[in-house]
Amino acid sequence: MPPRDNLGEFEQLVLLAVFRLKADAYGMRVRQEIETRTNRPTSIGAVYATLDRMESKGLLRSEVGESTPARGGRPKKIFTLTALGSDSLRRSMEALSKMRHGIKMGDLEWLV
Amino acid sequence: MPPRDNLGEFEQLVLLAVFRLKADAYGMRVRQEIETRTNRPTSIGAVYATLDRMESKGLLRSEVGESTPARGGRPKKIFTLTALGSDSLRRSMEALSKMRHGIKMGDLEWLV
DNA sequence: AAGAATTTACTCTACAGTGTAGAAATGCCA
DNA sequence: TGGCATTTCTACACTGTAGAGTAAATTCTT
Numbered sequence: 001m002p003p004r005d006n007l008g009e010f011e012q013l014v015l016l017a018v019f020r021l022k023a024d025a026y027g028m029r030v031r032q033e034i035e036t037r038t039n040r041p042t043s044i045g046a047v048y049a050t051l052d053r054m055e056s057k058g059l060l061r062s063e064v065g066e067s068t069p070a071r072g073g074r075p076k077k078i079f080t081l082t083a084l085g086s087d088s089l090r091r092s093m094e095a096l097s098k099m100r101h102g103i104k105m106g107d108l109e110w111l112v
Numbered sequence: 113m114p115p116r117d118n119l120g121e122f123e124q125l126v127l128l129a130v131f132r133l134k135a136d137a138y139g140m141r142v143r144q145e146i147e148t149r150t151n152r153p154t155s156i157g158a159v160y161a162t163l164d165r166m167e168s169k170g171l172l173r174s175e176v177g178e179s180t181p182a183r184g185g186r187p188k189k190i191f192t193l194t195a196l197g198s199d200s201l202r203r204s205m206e207a208l209s210k211m212r213h214g215i216k217m218g219d220l221e222w223l224v
Numbered sequence: 225a226a227g228a229a230t231t232t233a234c235t236c237t238a239c240a241g242t243g244t245a246g247a248a249a250t251g252c253c254a
Numbered sequence: 255t256g257g258c259a260t261t262t263c264t265a266c267a268c269t270g271t272a273g274a275g276t277a278a279a280t281t282c283t284t
Contacts, residue, residue, distance in 0.1 A: 006152070008242080008269050009121045009204065016211040019220070028233060038207040040118070046271045048234065053269080072280030073232025086220040092121065093217065095150040096208065099128040105205065108131070108198040120242050120269080140260060158244045160261065165242080184253035185259025 005057075007092045013038065014050050015089045018060065018079050026065065026076035027051060051079055059085035117169075119204045125150065126162045127201045130172065130191050138177065138188040139163060163191055171197035 007015070017033040018025040031047045034040070054060045065076035081089070119127070129145040130137040143159045146152070166172045177188035193201070 006243085007121065009118060009124070009208075010270060012121065012208065013211050016215065020211075020215065026233080034211065037210045037213075040207060043270095043272045044234085045236090045273060046269095049236095049272095050270080052235090070280095071231060072278085073230095074234065074276095074278040076233070081220075090217055090220045093212065095152060096121075096124065096128075098149045099125050099132075099146065100205065101149075103128065103132065105202055108202045117241095118270085122243060138260080155243095155245050156261085157246060157263090158242095160263095161243080161245095164262090183258065184251085185257095186249095186251045186261060188260070 005088070006095075007088055010046065010050055011054060011059075012089065012092055014047065014054070015059065015081065015085060018051075019081055019086070019089070023078065025079045030079075054085065055079070057084075058082055059088055117200070118207075119200055122158065122162055123166060123171075124201065124204055126159065126166070127171065127193065127197060130163075131193055131198070131201070135190065137191045142191075166197065167191070169196075170194055171200055 013034050014030060017030045017037075021029055021033060027044065027048050030051070031042050031044055034042050034047070051060065051062075055062055059082060060079045061082050062077050062079045065078050125146050126142060129142045129149075133141060133145060139156065139160050142163070143154050143156055146154050146159070163172065163174075167174055171194060172191045173194050174189050174191045177190050
């Protein structure tokens with residue numbers, strides 16, 4: 001009964017961003033969060049495509065923001081994790097943790 | 113100059129398996145390692161395709177095993193991480209860690 | 225106050241790369 | 255030769271990625 005399908009790496013990053021941004025989880029902001037935290041350039045198209053696909057899969061749910069934008073601009077589309085989404089995320093993180101168990105970042109430094 | 117291309121999720125699992133198996137890192141064994149650790153069914157084709165692609169990208173290097181097989185069977189192809197490979201792996205793990213920083217597995221339990 | 229300009233954010237399209245499966249082929253030993 | 259362990263091949267679905275284009279809201283202009 002738990003979801004069986006695995007998440008891609010970018011999907012995990014997006015899900016994590018949505019989770020930590022809470023009520024502020026909309027496309028542009030998600031992109032910014034990923035770029036500043038991971039320091040990896042991320043196109044806006046990649047973010048939206050991924051958000052939409054995950055919504056189709058039922059991992060995310062969305063609603064149009066209600067607040068008044070500061071200085072104009074199109075309304076935000078706020079994303080939230082569904083039960084399925086948080087479950088998938090947890091499973092993916094666990095899989096990676098188990099494979100990584102006991103390995104420290106430093107262990108990878110010296111390799112030829 | 114460090115590699116810029118990102119690793120997929122399964123690629124990370126395979127790289128981690130190769131790293132921890134050391135001299136015993138060959139296809140069938142890698143598959144087993146991933147299945148038993150993450151408890152996720154993994155086809156042998158997926159493993160080999162990924163190993164080969166990563167070798168092409170220069171993340172892995174391979175050599176034919178020299179030992180005598182126990183009861184017959186084709187010789188093993190042993191894989192090892194290259195500098196590029198360990199570097200990519202470290203970078204991917206870091207990106208995930210940064211996005212995940214401060215979030216505990218348990219934080220994902222209660223979500224609706 | 226109407227229309228234009230500005231701001232912010234989202235949609236669409238297309239293609240390369242990764243994930244996945246399983247049947248078939250290969251090399252080794254007895 | 256026959257059985258076994260392991261790898262190779264082929265094919266297709268899904269994910270990653272980019273960026274130009276479109277849309278909705280506010281503010282400026284006259």
